[in-house]
Amino acid sequence: MHFDFTDDQREIRRTARELLAARSGFERVRAVAERDDGAYDEALWRELVELGWAGIALPEAVGGQGLGVLELAILLEELGYAVTPSPIFSNAAAGLLIDAAGSDAQREALLPGIASGEQTATVALARDGVAELVPDGDSARWIVLVEEGRAIVCDALAGGLEIAPRATIDPTRRYARVAVGPGALSLELERDVAAGLDRAEVALAAELCGLAERALVLTVAYVKERRQFGTPVGAFQAVSHRAAEMLLETEGARSATWFAAWAADAEPASLARGASLAKAAASDAGRHVTAAAIQLHGGIGFTWEADVHWLYKRAQVDAALLVPAARHRARVARLAVAAAAAPAAAGAAVA
Amino acid sequence: MHFDFTDDQREIRRTARELLAARSGFERVRAVAERDDGAYDEALWRELVELGWAGIALPEAVGGQGLGVLELAILLEELGYAVTPSPIFSNAAAGLLIDAAGSDAQREALLPGIASGEQTATVALARDGVAELVPDGDSARWIVLVEEGRAIVCDALAGGLEIAPRATIDPTRRYARVAVGPGALSLELERDVAAGLDRAEVALAAELCGLAERALVLTVAYVKERRQFGTPVGAFQAVSHRAAEMLLETEGARSATWFAAWAADAEPASLARGASLAKAAASDAGRHVTAAAIQLHGGIGFTWEADVHWLYKRAQVDAALLVPAARHRARVARLAVAAAAAPAAAGAAVA
């Protein structure tokens, strides 16, 4: 039992933290957010791709790095921490889903481009063939739409899709509405979608954890400095206890997300429960902690000039993507009932 | 628009507050709670009956005082404030239901005894003829059971009922489990049950408001006196802000309960919404505020010797009686949809 990162995993974290601090500081995030077209920093994208991060959790056979969902989660937590404008998340989430649910032929056809970052992919839930908000939906080559337990992969170059860029409250990422028209070219992934979707949820949860973590860090620094009534405001329990609650939510979400990522790699039988724990906890933490950060910044936190709102906005969208937290919670309860009804051979893991 | 009590109503409040402070202080509550049989103070009951309070909201024609649900609510708030061990609530709630849902003949047969306190009544929801917890179910002559929109009145003296006294966490009131056997004598109330049940909910909400109010008063007094770290604990925001939240919940619940009581008397079209607002708000307030009171009393609050637990315990049971708060909330939403679909002639009232 070792519930912490290995040295190699720490190294990924350190590299990402340093690179993104240097190349994706808030001034760069702001520059992207304030562009009319919201175009990402091409040079940064190339750099991430060169580090192999587009395919970090994909098998070496398709050009990935052959690392695990856990390593991807570490990376995405850092990308969330930096609110980096980048298609890394959407591409990785779609890659995880295709890797898990695609046939060998489908994986060989689709994954190399995703792993190399040359033909990116994205994923969203659809209803009647329409996905209201697809992250990077206007730049991805492959758009994976999940509806009623089926996943189809649409080729954006092949026509038949209506893809309309759609501005959201989160200007640090590009989004599009995607509707599948009658002439669209798509193929259905042949294997079970659930485990792939769960892996995508873990990726999303990791980004949410990073957003919460950063919101907490900014807030703690601010309330130590900001003085009112002759004392740093962080000394008031109204502030310090709320900050403690932010920590509680953030650390709880990270525990669940790391567990789920580990389970995806090492104990797939625990993935369904883990992914639901992670998404439920991280979408709450992401939304609550970033909202608390605005509140504890006071008036400043409500200004465009302060950076805390980028975190809040991204967290809102992340929490709304894929399956809503309420459904994950209900699922956790039903999984508990099922587990009680059919107690498996006691697992060897901590949870 | 005058959202406050009249002088007459204030007089009821003052009389009740003074009488119960003198005759139902915590030492008397404790004496009843610690008796094995939990028998009430007979002399107090006679005194309440002599004041006409057993039938305060029943028509003069059946021997009541002919006052309104609002006057009853004022009284029950005080009985909650004092956690008085007494069948007043159960008898009044059943009386309201019978008055609203009974035919003229049924009302003439049942209400005089209830109004005079000579043949008390009680009310509970049943499932398959069984009510798990009926307040004063072992002493009432008439037991009203509501099930699937029907209300039957059972005569406890006529046999055929299984009535088993049942101890609960609230030793300040007597409860029983009541099951209707095949030989039970019962009559079904002939008119619509909903409005009567709503009136009973308002009565319950009023008692909950009083419990919350008292818990707040005890807590504010305690945290002004209790010192830790060299200062009254009430100066710490962890305490003072929680006390402010207790006030917010208490006052919100009172606003709703008084509105609902007024509507029962003066604007029956608003009663359904009002009763649901009142029960939802008051059961939350009652449970939360009394729990917070224990917490803010610290270790002392967890002892049998401190009196704050009587409030907590009564509030738990009250909140669980009749229709659960969650169903009231759902009902409020559905009433809002219905109101939007068929906008009535704009009411003249504030809400």
Place this chain on the structure above:
Amino acid sequence: MDLTFSPQATAFRDELRAWIDTHHPGAAPEGEEASFAWRVAWQRALAADGWAAVHWPPEHGGRGATLVESAIFNEELARARVPQPANVLGLLLGGPTLMVHGSEEQKERFLSPIVTAEEIWCQGFSEPDAGSDLAALKTRAVKVDGGWRVTGQKVWTSYAHHAKWCMLVARSEPDSARHKGLTYFLMDMEQAEVVVRPLRQITGSAEFNELFLEEAWIPDENVVGGVGNGWRVALTTLMNERAGLAFGLQVALRALLDELTEVAAARGLLASESVAERLGDLHVRCELLRLTAYRGLTATMKYGQPGPEGSLTKWMWSDTNQRVSELAVELLGPGALATDSRWSFELLRARGNSIEGGTTEILKNIVAERVLGLPRLR
């Protein structure tokens, strides 16, 4: 207890409704300037028929409306989805403050152009280092011949770029501490020594401004309530701030919630107990707010001025308003976060509710200290 409106109040409401029906200004035009001009025109229309300042006494162009009628006025405006008059700060804060603390000359000079929107007012209280801690303000007023020279910075000043007059609190005794040595001024915004810079919010729009004052000029006759008495005068303004807008805000909140309820019902979502319970919870909160506000009105009528209980309703309102748009996003899914959805703006704007006009933390302090009588720390 009588929760019906009196025949007079009902007549007032009916007359107002009928008037709004025939004078409804339609939808707001695009653009901030055009929209403000439209609100000025709207106020002039209101003023022409005596509806701009209903709560003011008739001698100053009002109707002497009762508190209930004032509440009805704000509710009806919100219900009809017409805007507040352009000079809302002059009408709600500036005028009433002058009526309490102003000299006869000041009332004569300033009140009438408030009603007609000839002169727009703004409020210069907050400073970057004196937000919740208003008594910490640093803007200093130096006495010179015939008046004062004021230097400093103000923030969260809405309407500053349209305003002729600013209600300004500044430190008129050098090195005075906290609440002492402050004076309340009316400052002419039309001078080079006052620079207004829009302050963009997280919504992307700029409702507020920063003011930079560099020896701005204020003549002696524009001191309100006497030199050194600024804290007391400012409290009158703040009291009106918390009391005044509540009824309009709460009707707007209810309208928003009704809209969400309708959308949810139309999508069939209310078949789910979970959705019905969560929506119902917000309806309950909304109604508790409204009922508690009306209770406060009765108390105010009884005791002559709004009490600290107004802090409760501001707190309830901001909390509930935040919950409505949050629930909208949860129920309606990610599309609600697109800028073409009305919910996305509401979600962002609502985050300010628990900060503006007294943070929730400060409101809880006020409730604890002034309603519950708990001790202050230190």
Place this chain on the structure above:
Amino acid sequence: MDLTFSPQATAFRDELRAWIDTHHPGAAPEGEEASFAWRVAWQRALAADGWAAVHWPPEHGGRGATLVESAIFNEELARARVPQPANVLGLLLGGPTLMVHGSEEQKERFLSPIVTAEEIWCQGFSEPDAGSDLAALKTRAVKVDGGWRVTGQKVWTSYAHHAKWCMLVARSEPDSARHKGLTYFLMDMEQAEVVVRPLRQITGSAEFNELFLEEAWIPDENVVGGVGNGWRVALTTLMNERAGLAFGLQVALRALLDELTEVAAARGLLASESVAERLGDLHVRCELLRLTAYRGLTATMKYGQPGPEGSLTKWMWSDTNQRVSELAVELLGPGALATDSRWSFELLRARGNSIEGGTTEILKNIVAERVLGLPRLR
């Protein structure tokens, strides 16, 4: 990261499970005295096979279990629904404190009878006026020939009526302030100068006691860690308090939640999304607690001793435990509040969770100050 147990830890668990299977003491007998005697017998059975003090070093009768094995030990006890050993305070708090701060003679004298339950221990820290503010304690120890005479009052002393030894912190320097001038003693409970009075809780039962000390005698050799060093020694005890029981408590919480889930499922309540979501919410909280506790274990292994993060898990546990019985009442209706229902006791007992062993308010202070590094007030 590796969340599986090592082969050794798994072997430890399997051996323990098998041992418990064959030594399970069955259900507790009725009555407090009988129940305690049964727990003493249970501890002796554990001790006979080396299971009583698994986390102690072998030379003192332990197994030198790793932190993970200790966690497994507590989890397995809870899972099998067998009680903690009778001398839990000696095993978890007293022994470990002596191993750090005690003299060789003290270890020789006191440790072994802890393991065998020959001598039961209790803890005398809290006082009526020194609850959360432990440094305010007033019980005074006066130096006399060969020892000390101690006078004062202690409260929340569990096991006092069974105990031979009390870990007692008292003020040994008259008029010393706060953390200074305190000394940590081992006080013999078997003397007339110590009066134990049971303290009844809101559940009706008396888990705790009050201690009244009137010139109670403590010989010099029973000072632990030196005169005047009591605060530091007491902190060691408190640190072990928060760390030790977490794993058992959390398994008990999960068992309770599973029971509620089963009852709800059996009644068909999980068909409602609302019920499934609310139950699921508690399962999520329960799992976050468990996972975070295991993360804390890894951190403790790395840094040598439990960190202040333990405050997070205590807080999460008490909050979640309270929610479980509250939800039980909401889902199961008023019958759950009858004393013949297992939920009614849980509901009342859980209210103490956020008070005992550090109130949630104090835990938030600790998290804010020691984990986040926020300034203290004054």
